[in-house]
Amino acid sequence: MSATVLNNLQCRKLLWFSDARWAEFLKTSAFTLRVCLSVGLALLVAFVVQLDSPMSTVTTVVIVAHPLVGALISKSVWRVLGTVVGAGLSVGIMGCFVQSAWLYFIALALLVGLACMTASLLRLYRAYAAVLTGYTIIIVAFAAFSHPETVFMSAMMRLSDVVVGVVSTAVVFMVTCPRRSTSVYQALNDAFLAVLQHAHSFHGNQASVDMIEGAAFRALPEELYDSRQAVLKKLTVLTPLLEYAASDNPDIKDHLSSYKMAVNRMAGVVASYHPHWKNLHRPHAQFRGLHSYTTQILDEILDAARDQNWIENPEKILYVLEAGMKSLTVFEKDEGLTPESRATVENIQGLFRSLRRIVEDLSEKKSRAIVRVSPYLEWPTAIRNGARGTLITLLACFIWYVTAWPTGPMMxxxxxxxxxxxxxxxxxxxxxxxxxxxxxxxxPATWLYHVYILPQIDGYGLLWVSLCLFLLPGIWLQFHPKYSIGAFGYAVFFAVQSLVTNEMIYDDIALTNTWMAVICGAVLLVLVFRVLLPPNHASDAMMIMKALRKSVNALTRASTRHLPNPEQWQGDQIQKLSRLAIKLSFLDQKTTARSLLDQAFSLVSLGKLILELRQKAGNPFEEKIVQMFLYDTVLRSQMVSYESLGNGGLVSNIDQIQFILKHIGNK
Incomplete structure (x- = not known):
């Protein structure tokens, strides 16, 4: 066989049959098969108990299905809760405003806007209860607009549809999914390795760093910033993964607080590396020795952490870290050590302490007090989404009221x-x-299904198979990042438009009206969300930066008794960093976005150092001296202002803060 043919086969194998692609294909196939089984079970139960709208159970299956059983359980519980609340509100406002259409429309719009705002504020599937509350109101009312007296029965029927869909999905997934915690531990270990690699990149990149002239932070190799973004993204995904796993796995639930604290500390390590660039570009023997030694320690930890079993037996890593911290005292005893060198030693000691605590949290080698981090509430986005929900509801109600369109409620x-x-x-x-x-x-998928497929079906088996065939694209692509929302919309609203009932009635006019209502609704959706109330990601990012600056400023003014717990404060700011990174990813000006993110990392680093300095003050006199220093170097010079964080002054102040911190500690 020629070399060209062999190369072609190797390329084909690399593209289509690599281990990663094959594993992803098997995972997606298994998920799709489970969803199809859940659809079949839900549809069968709906037909047996003769629910009025059996396709609502299919819609529920498509919405609540999730590859992780814990996420599915959490999603299902909150869906049922939201449905109960939404059904109750629907019955309530229908009863209060049955004689006044416009009062009903206003009440409906306000409730939908409130639900959208609440869903934007909450996290994970707690937000899903607000989502379900919002659109359950209209789903229940949809069947009762012509006969308001039937609204209670409509609410009970909707709740029955949801419960059948939820229970069917839960049964199938819990029976067919192996509930193992291996994947969660693997994700934690991968995140820890990524943090170690990121730290190693800073300390081990000395050869190229020495060539840098000046002090521009962005002069460092671009791989460092890409690595920071990738690690932060990986850590952001870990928190919901742990929450979902804890819903279904008692072992992870027992250790959830420790694992979440470890993730918080890992994010803190990534954030703390921003000020290190000030010392990285100094080609002195002191700095070379410090970074070379740190690289050696990190290499040993990386070698040990590549074996995932280290979590059960972390003594080797703890021994390496303890030896590293003891060896740093040799550098500290050097009388010729400059303030910048002392700051570098302090940074490295902080790194080793943080890594030791991460290892202890992951392996539960040392019990600690539980630190609860409150979720960050992003009010500008929540208010905007609430206004969008209110406005689009009022517009849809107005169009239906003016046109008297029979299918207006579908829109x-x-x-x-x-x-x-x-x-x-x-x-x-x-x-x-x-x-x-x-x-x-x-x-068009619904048209093909109604015209060519549905009339040929004469039994439940063919109905189930045909539905799954048309739902397949939406189910398969639902967890593909690029197409997930579009695929979700396709699958959900295909099920809504299918109009499969216990006694099939083919009505082309009604079906065409439904399509027109959905098209008008899609146009209205884009009009409100993109034109009338467009996003303002730049303004949202600046609001988060303002919140970060306010948090750091508060540390300089707060009394010693009211200082926050360092880990809790760090967790609060890491949430803001994650939200900021998401907002900045939507901006077209990537240079400005990177600069703002650099400034945000500087703020978090400075805040951590200020907290440490405040806590090192041993008596009221030292506390007064520290506060005066902070006032002079931070507040009066406005170094916490995000407009001036790009220069080297901030890092010079960090060096001064660390030097005084060390001085107080020695005294």
Whole structure:
């Protein structure tokens, strides 16, 4: 066989049959098969108990299905809770305003806006309860607009549909999914390795760093900044993963607080590396020795951590870290050590202490008090999404009221459901376009299904197989980052438009009206989310920066008794960093985005050092001296102002702070 043919085969194997691609293919196939089984079970139960809208159970399956059983359970519980609240509110406002259409519309719009705002504020699937509250109101009312007296029965029927779908999905996934904690431990270990590699990149990159002239932070190799973004993204994903796993795994639930604290500390290590660049570009023997020794220690830890079993037996890593901290005292005893060198030693000691605590948290070698970090509430985004939900509901109600369109309630149901679902995504404006496109794609699929497939079906088996065949694209692509929202919209609204009932009635006019209502709803969705109330990611990012600056300024003014717990304060700021990184990823000006993120990391680093300095003050006199120093170097010179964080003054102040901190500690 020629070399060309062999190369082609090797390329083909690399592209299509690599281990990573094959593993992903098997995972997606298993998830799709479980969803199809859940659809079959839910549909069968709906037909057996003769629910009025059996396809609502299919819609529930598509929405709550998740590869992680813990996430599915959490999602299902909050879905049922949201459905109960939404059904109750729907019955309440229908009863209060049954004689006044516009009062009903206003009440509906306000409740939907409140639900969208709450969904934007909450995290994980707690937000899902608010989402379900929002669009359950219209789903229940949809069937009772012509006969308001039936609204209670409509609410009970909706709750029955949701419960059947949730229970069917839970049964299938819990029976077929092996509930192992191996993947969670693997994710924790991978994140720890990524943090170690990031630290190693700073200390081990001395050869190229020595060539840098000047003190520009962005003069460092670009790989360092890419690594920082990748590590931060990996750590951001870990928190919900742990929450979901704890819902289904008692072992992880027992250790959840320690694992979350370890993730918080790992993010703190990444954030603390921002000021290190000031000392990295100094080509002196002192700095070379410090960074060379740190690189050696990190190499030993990396070798030990590559074996995932180290979590059960972490003594080797703890021994290496303890030896490293003891060896740093040799550098400290050097009388000729400059303040900058002392700051570097302090940075490295802080790194080793943080790594030791991470290892102890992951292996539970040392019990610690539980530190609870409150979720960061992003009010500007929440208020904007609430306003979008209110406005789009009022517009849809107005169109239906003026045109007296028989299918107008379907348009209302679509825009309210889509708005509620979009309130939980990072960029609702960007997601609205993808949701609208996926919904529009479901219309020709529904046409093909009703015209060519459904009339040929004469039994449950063929109905189940045909539905799964048409739902397949949406299910398969639902967890692909690029197409997830569009695929979700396709699958959900294909199920909504299928109109499969216990006694099939083919009505082309009603079906066409439904399609027109969905198209109008998709246009209205994009109009409100992209044109009337467009996003302002730059303003949101500046608000987060303002909150960061305010938090750091508060540390300089607070009394010693009211200083926050360092780990809790760090956790609060890491949440802001994660939200800021998401907002900046949507900006077109990447240079400005990178600069703002650098400034945010500087703020977190400075805040940690200020807290440490405040806590090292041993008596009221030292505390007064420290506060005067902070006032002179931070507040009066406005070094915490994000407009001036790009220069070297901030890091010079950090060096001074660390030098005084060391001086107080020695005294």
């Amino acid at each position: 209302m149901m679509y825009v309210i459901a889509a708005s509620s679902l979009l309130s939980t995504v990072p960029s609702a404006s960007k997601g609205s376009t993808a949701m609208a496109i996926g919904t529009v794609f479901s219309i």
